[in-house]
Amino acid sequence: MRTTFIESLSQAASENPDIWLLCGDLGYSVLEPFAAKFPERYLNIGVAEQNMAGIAAGIALSGKTVFIYSIGNFPTLRCLEQLRNDVCYHGADVKVVAVGAGYAYGSQGYTHHALEDAGIMSMLPGIEVFVPCDPQEVRAATHLIAGSGKPSYLRLSRQGEPNLGTAVTDLRKPRILREGRDIVILASGPIASRALEAAEALAGRGGDVGVVGVSCLKPLDEAAIRDAVRDASLIVTLEEHILRGGLFSMVAGAFAGDATRPPVTGIGIPEQGGKTSSAGSREALLDAAGLSAGAIVARIEQALAKR
């Protein structure tokens, strides 16, 4: 995803001389092609994310489109108030790009796990939030936000994620990754690949299971989601993020006013306050958090039993 992002950004920057890229001294072996091609529009700010976000706002308020890039929590939580006041309050054309969604930096430990970022970014007024599930969505998202003129958050995983499903048409719309109408799994981010595995297993037992990628968390296309689950007897949300503030919160909130709706089961990462996390790959940590395909199947079967 990182590489796709920087390729896409370089292409956008070739077409738009107002695009700048700032990094917080992270992006080694990833950002160099952009820096080499556009040295006048690339800056390593140093390990100083508050300064980076403020500088980005200042450049953007001078008529530019500014991308800021770092790992997980650093360009988001570390400079949250700068994003709120300097960027969003002013409607400054700043794009926050965080690499390392969820457990992507698995063995690096909790400080490098981005588990609350998408929800927190979504709470900022006036920002658009994109959590692509595969590289082709990263390409679409990068071009979309480069031209949106608005503050944006782009949550990337790391590397090696496969493309899922067919081509992306409109990133703002939910994307059907697998047809199926009775049980519909709504998934955001690369964890969607596990939703597909789980759906496959459930289908083998006779279930009619669909998987829908929801990569634009804000603005959430509630009408399109409602359409995607119109015939469902169970909705499942799946995210590499805590449930509070993330996809589950948004979907549950969207349906809250409906007179009749199917039950919504949220599957995400348990909140971890005060607990130390063990070392492990992304895959191992996801499994430990109850997000293996098998555990997802079990959760869905439990929910079906209660139905």
Added chain:
Amino acid sequence: MTRPNLPEPTEFARRIRAHALRMVHAAKASHIGGCLSMADILAVLYTRILRLDPAEPQAANRDRFVLSKGHATAIMYATLAECGFFSLAELDTYCRDGSIFTGHVSHAVPGVEVSTGSLGHGLPIAIGMALAARSAGRGARVFCLLSDGECDEGSNWEGILFAPHHKLDNLCVIVDFNKIQSFGSVAEVLNLDPFAEKWKAFGWQVEEIDGHDVAALERVLGGVPAPSGRPTVVIAHTVKGKGVSFMENKLEWHYRSPSDELLAQALAEVGA
């Protein structure tokens, strides 16, 4: 300057002090002490230094002024009104219900570049503006006014480290060094000394002056960009509550608004 009709800095400062006193009194607002300490700095900037045109406040090649001490807003709005960005009558709505003239500075107000109020935000934004101005090659300069207490915020020091590294000579920071922050003196709360030496060690062109000496202010602010090729900091030694005897160097006037009687005395003292 594009506005030859503006008064001399001393007269300009007298007017904006009087407006700010009336505004804070009417609104029962705070921060008059920190407004009065920076009146002469604003007067020199807006009558002598900044290349701004109220008829075209968004001109791409304008100089930028970023008020980082966003609480000192009465004097800022008064300054912009005196410059003709909007009418003096609009100052009467300061802090009233529905007014755009909020108690911390708002970019809804014509002539205000950025909203601040949470401290430590202005300098990084100003740095971004200076980078963009240099990239555009328009020769625009960026001035950023900090309070002394605000220098406790770490985000400033990230910017203070950054600007000289990038030789941002079109950037000028002015510190309104009135020696009093909100809960006590700077020396007591979190000492900044040796202040000038800190900036020098970070690579800035340092000017240390009396912040009420309009001739000195005009000389150092007019010297931006410095021939040294470095960003400039003007450490302006000021008096909190300057111009009103009972407010000068008094912590409580960070918060209080004057009664009717004290307002009359204050206005008389500033020559309104």
